[in-house]
Amino acid sequence: MKKHNFSAGPCVLPQEVFQEASQAILDFNNTGLSILEISHRSGAFVSVMEEARHLALELLGLENQGYNAIFLQGGASMQFLMTAYNLLQDKAAYLNTGTWSSKAIKEARLFGEAVEVASSKDKNFNYIPKDYKIPQDINYFHCTSNNTIFGTQMKDFPSVDVPLVCDMSSDIFSRELNFSKFDLIYAGAQKNMGPAGATLVIVKEDILGKVKREIPSMMDYRVHIEKDSMFNTPPVYAIYVSLLTLRWIKDKGGIKAMEELNNKKAALLYNEIDRNPLFKGFAATEDRSTMNPTFNLTDESKKEKFDSMWKDANINGLSGHRSVGGYRASMYNALSLESVQVLVDVMQKLEKEA
Amino acid sequence: MKKHNFSAGPCVLPQEVFQEASQAILDFNNTGLSILEISHRSGAFVSVMEEARHLALELLGLENQGYNAIFLQGGASMQFLMTAYNLLQDKAAYLNTGTWSSKAIKEARLFGEAVEVASSKDKNFNYIPKDYKIPQDINYFHCTSNNTIFGTQMKDFPSVDVPLVCDMSSDIFSRELNFSKFDLIYAGAQKNMGPAGATLVIVKEDILGKVKREIPSMMDYRVHIEKDSMFNTPPVYAIYVSLLTLRWIKDKGGIKAMEELNNKKAALLYNEIDRNPLFKGFAATEDRSTMNPTFNLTDESKKEKFDSMWKDANINGLSGHRSVGGYRASMYNALSLESVQVLVDVMQKLEKEA
Numbered sequence: 001m002k003k004h005n006f007s008a009g010p011c012v013l014p015q016e017v018f019q020e021a022s023q024a025i026l027d028f029n030n031t032g033l034s035i036l037e038i039s040h041r042s043g044a045f046v047s048v049m050e051e052a053r054h055l056a057l058e059l060l061g062l063e064n065q066g067y068n069a070i071f072l073q074g075g076a077s078m079q080f081l082m083t084a085y086n087l088l089q090d091k092a093a094y095l096n097t098g099t100w101s102s103k104a105i106k107e108a109r110l111f112g113e114a115v116e117v118a119s120s121k122d123k124n125f126n127y128i129p130k131d132y133k134i135p136q137d138i139n140y141f142h143c144t145s146n147n148t149i150f151g152t153q154m155k156d157f158p159s160v161d162v163p164l165v166c167d168m169s170s171d172i173f174s175r176e177l178n179f180s181k182f183d184l185i186y187a188g189a190q191k192n193m194g195p196a197g198a199t200l201v202i203v204k205e206d207i208l209g210k211v212k213r214e215i216p217s218m219m220d221y222r223v224h225i226e227k228d229s230m231f232n233t234p235p236v237y238a239i240y241v242s243l244l245t246l247r248w249i250k251d252k253g254g255i256k257a258m259e260e261l262n263n264k265k266a267a268l269l270y271n272e273i274d275r276n277p278l279f280k281g282f283a284a285t286e287d288r289s290t291m292n293p294t295f296n297l298t299d300e301s302k303k304e305k306f307d308s309m310w311k312d313a314n315i316n317g318l319s320g321h322r323s324v325g326g327y328r329a330s331m332y333n334a335l336s337l338e339s340v341q342v343l344v345d346v347m348q349k350l351e352k353e354a
Numbered sequence: 355m356k357k358h359n360f361s362a363g364p365c366v367l368p369q370e371v372f373q374e375a376s377q378a379i380l381d382f383n384n385t386g387l388s389i390l391e392i393s394h395r396s397g398a399f400v401s402v403m404e405e406a407r408h409l410a411l412e413l414l415g416l417e418n419q420g421y422n423a424i425f426l427q428g429g430a431s432m433q434f435l436m437t438a439y440n441l442l443q444d445k446a447a448y449l450n451t452g453t454w455s456s457k458a459i460k461e462a463r464l465f466g467e468a469v470e471v472a473s474s475k476d477k478n479f480n481y482i483p484k485d486y487k488i489p490q491d492i493n494y495f496h497c498t499s500n501n502t503i504f505g506t507q508m509k510d511f512p513s514v515d516v517p518l519v520c521d522m523s524s525d526i527f528s529r530e531l532n533f534s535k536f537d538l539i540y541a542g543a544q545k546n547m548g549p550a551g552a553t554l555v556i557v558k559e560d561i562l563g564k565v566k567r568e569i570p571s572m573m574d575y576r577v578h579i580e581k582d583s584m585f586n587t588p589p590v591y592a593i594y595v596s597l598l599t600l601r602w603i604k605d606k607g608g609i610k611a612m613e614e615l616n617n618k619k620a621a622l623l624y625n626e627i628d629r630n631p632l633f634k635g636f637a638a639t640e641d642r643s644t645m646n647p648t649f650n651l652t653d654e655s656k657k658e659k660f661d662s663m664w665k666d667a668n669i670n671g672l673s674g675h676r677s678v679g680g681y682r683a684s685m686y687n688a689l690s691l692e693s694v695q696v697l698v699d700v701m702q703k704l705e706k707e708a
Contacts, residue, residue, distance in 0.1 A: 023376070036364065038364060078428075078586075195591055196589055233363070314386070
C-alpha cells in the first residue's frame with residue numbers, strides 16, 4: 001500500500017512518473033537498452049535533454065526572452081557558489097530568510113561583499129522581512145522564494161535595477177509568478193521537478209560575463225550554455241525523470257493547475273491547524289508557505305499519541321526539522337488532496353480522543 | 355532483445371542491477387515508497403550510503419588505512435577543479451595522456467603552477483609516456499589511469515614522495531592494483547560502478563588541510579567527509595545503483611574476478627584486431643587498455659559494410675571518438691565475454707566476405 005508521503009525532499013513524485021521511470025530502467029523507449037546504459041551523446045538522450053530544457057522555459061513562460069535553461073549537478077548548495085563565482089564582482093545584497101539564505105551568504109563572502117539587507121533570524125525565521133532597503137551599488141540581489149525548513153514563502157519580490165537572483169528549489173513550478181522579473185533562477189530538482197541529482201538553472205544570458213575573475217569551467221554558466229548543458233556527462237537519469245515530471249505538469253494544465261491544487265491543499269491543512277486547539281502554526285500567517293506548512297502541538301504530552309496515529313494512517317515524513325521541532329507537512333505538486341485529507345482526519349481524530 | 359552495449363560511458367551495467375534498480379523505483383525494500391521519493395536522511399537511505407562507502411573501500415583493500423570514501427556530484431570534470439582547490443598550494447605535476455589529463459591541467463592552472471612532466475600528444479595520445487622526471491618540489495602528482503578516448507592504460511604508476519592523485523574514472527574496480535599507493539582516487543560512476551550522476555572520491559585524510567586558501571564548502575573534501583557525504587542532498591538514486599553494482603562485483607568474486615574476465619575479453623578482441631588484416635589497433639601494444647580497445651579499418655572503403663554488419667548483430671556504441679575515428683569497443687566489467695565474441699564473429703565475417 002502506497003504511503004502518504006509528506007517528505008521535505010526528496011519527495012513524492014507522480015505515480016505515472018514512477019511507472020514510466022521504472023520501465024525505462026529495463027528498456028528505454030524500445031531501444032533495447034536501459035536508460036542507465038545509454039550514451040549521453042546518443043540521439044535518444046540528446047532529445048531528452050533538449051525537451052527538458054525547452055519545457056522548463058515553456059512552463060515558466062520564459063521562451064524567446066533571452067533566457068537559457070541548463071541542468072547541472074550539486075543542488076542549490078553548488079549554486080550558492082556558482083552565482084557568486086559568475087556574478088559577484090564587488091558587492092551583492094542578500095535577504096536572509098533562513099538556513100539556505102544563510103549558507104548562500106556564507107559562500108558569497110568568499111568572492112566579495114555580501115550585504116545582508118534584512119534577516120528574520122530574530123524570530124527563528126518564522127516570517128519574511130519586509131520594508132528593507134536594497135543598496136544601489138550592488139551586482140545583484142539574492143533571495144530564497146520558499147524556506148523549506150521554516151515554512152515561510154515570499155509572496156512578493158522586490159523590484160530592483162540589478163539582476164534578481166532567486167533560489168526557487170522548493171517552490172518552482174508550484175505557483176504562477178511573473179518569472180521574467182528574475183534574471184537567474186535555480187532549483188534543486190528534488191521537490192517539484194524530479195529526483196535528487198539534477199539542478200535546474202534558468203539564466204538570462206546578458207547578465208553573464210561581467211566579472212573579471214577567471215572562472216573554472218565547471219563553475220562557468222557560459223561554458224554549460226555553450227555546450228547545451230553537455231559540457232560533461234550530465235546526470236542522465238535525474239534529467240530524464242525531471243522531464244517526465246515536467247511533462248506531467250504540462251499535461252495537468254501547467255503551473256496554473258498546480259497552483260490551484262496547491263492552494264486547496266494549503267487551505268485544507270492551515271484551516272485545520274487554525275481551528276484545532278491542539279495545534280498551532282509556526283510561520284507568520286501572511287508568510288505561510290503553500291509547500292511546507294510547519295506546526296506544533298499546543299500540548300507536547302500528545303506527541304507520542306499523535307505520532308503513532310499518523311504513522312498508523314500510512315503517513316510518512318511528517319516530523320519537523322530539528323531547527324523548528326513539531327511537524328512539517330511538505331505538500332509538493334505531486335501530493336494529492338486526498339493525502340492532506342488523511343492528515344486532517346488524523347488531527348481531528350486526535351482532538352476527539354483527547 | 356538486449357543489445358551488446360559497447361558504449362564508452364554511460365555504459366552497460368549488470369542485468370541483475372537493472373532489475374533491482376527498476377523494482378526500487380516502484381517500491382524500495384518494501385517501504386511502500388519509491389527510492390526516488392525517500393528522504394536522504396531516512397534510515398533506509400543512510401544505510402545505502404554507508405554500505406556503498408564501506409564497500410568501495412573494502413573492494414579496493416583500503417579499509418582502516420586512513421582513507422575515506424565519499425560520493426559527490428559533477429563527475430571527473432568537477433574533480434579536476436576540486437583536487438586543485440584542496441591540494442595545489444604552489445606547484446603540482448601532471449602526466450598528460452589525453453583529453454581528460456589536459457582538462458585537469460587546464461583547471462589546475464587557475465590555482466597554481468601545473469607542470470606537465472610528459473605528454474603523448476605528439477602521437478595523438480596513442481601511448482603512455484615513460485621515463486619522465488617528476489620534480490621534487492610539488493604538492494602532488496596527478497595521472498589518469500585509463501584513457502577512454504584513446505584506448506591507452508597505465509600499467510605501472512610512478513613511486514613518488516608526494517601525494518599520488520589518480521583519475522580512475524574508466525577503470526576503477528576493473529583490475530587489481532596496489533591501491534594504497536594512491537592518496538586520492540576519483541572516478542565518475544558511469545563506467546564500472548553505476549549510472550551517471552555520482553562520483554566516488556577515495557582520499558587519504560592526512561593529505562588534506564595543507565593549502566592556505568579558503569575553500570568553498572562544496573569544494574572542500576573535509577566538509578563532505580565531516581558530514582559523512584551528506585553535506586547536502588546527495589544523488590540518491592545514482593548512489594543506490596552504484597551500491598547494487600558494487601555488491602554485484604563483490605558477489606562475483608571482487609576485483610580479482612573482474613580482472614580475470616576483463617583480461618579474457620581484451621585478449622579475445624585484441625587477438626582478432628592483430629590477426630585480421632582488415633583491422634589495426636590504434637594504441638601502442640604495451641599500453642593497450644583492457645577497457646576501451648580502439649581500432650581502425652585498414653581499408654576505409656569497408657566502413658559502410660562493417661557498420662551495417664555490427665548494427666545487424668545488435669551491437670551498440672562501437673563508433674570511435676571523433677579524436678581517433680574508427681572504432682572503440684568499450685568493455686567494462688558488466689559486458690559479457692559473449693558480447694565480445696559476437697563482435698569478433700562480425701569482424702571475421704567481414705574478412706570472409708571481403
